[in-house]
Amino acid sequence: MRKTTGLLAAALFLALGGAAHAEGDPDKGKRVFAKCKACHVVDSEKNRVGPHLVGVIGREAAVVEGFKYSKAMADSGLVWDEPTLNAYLENPRKYLKGTKMAFAGLRKEQDRLDVIAYLKQFSGGS
Numbered sequence: 001m002r003k004t005t006g007l008l009a010a011a012l013f014l015a016l017g018g019a020a021h022a023e024g025d026p027d028k029g030k031r032v033f034a035k036c037k038a039c040h041v042v043d044s045e046k047n048r049v050g051p052h053l054v055g056v057i058g059r060e061a062a063v064v065e066g067f068k069y070s071k072a073m074a075d076s077g078l079v080w081d082e083p084t085l086n087a088y089l090e091n092p093r094k095y096l097k098g099t100k101m102a103f104a105g106l107r108k109e110q111d112r113l114d115v116i117a118y119l120k121q122f123s124g125g126s
Helices: 002-021 026-033 082-090 109-120
Strands: none
Touching (some): 026 109, 082 109
C-alpha cells in the first residue's frame, strides 16, 4: 500500500510540475520578444515591417489597419489564440505557406509560451 501511495504521489507531483511548466513567464517572454522587436511592437498601434501586436490574443489574422498582408495570411481565417500562436511561432513558414514573415521561428516550446504570456499583457489577457 505504501509503495502504491508513493507512486501516486510521485505521479501527481510530475503531473502538477508539468502543468506548471506549461505556463509562460511574461518576464522571460519580454526577453525572448527582443528577437521580434525589429519587426513588431506591442505597446503602441504602430506597424513596422510586421503589424503591431497590441491586442493580438483573440484577434483575427490580417485585420490591422494600414498593414499589407500576404494573400496567404489574408485568406487564412486564423484567430490568434494561444494554441494557434504557439504553432505559428514554432515555424511560421511551415505553418502558413506563403506568409511574408521571414522569422525562422522559436524552436523551444517554453520560449513560445513565455512570448505568448508577454503578449497577453498587451491583449487584455492575464
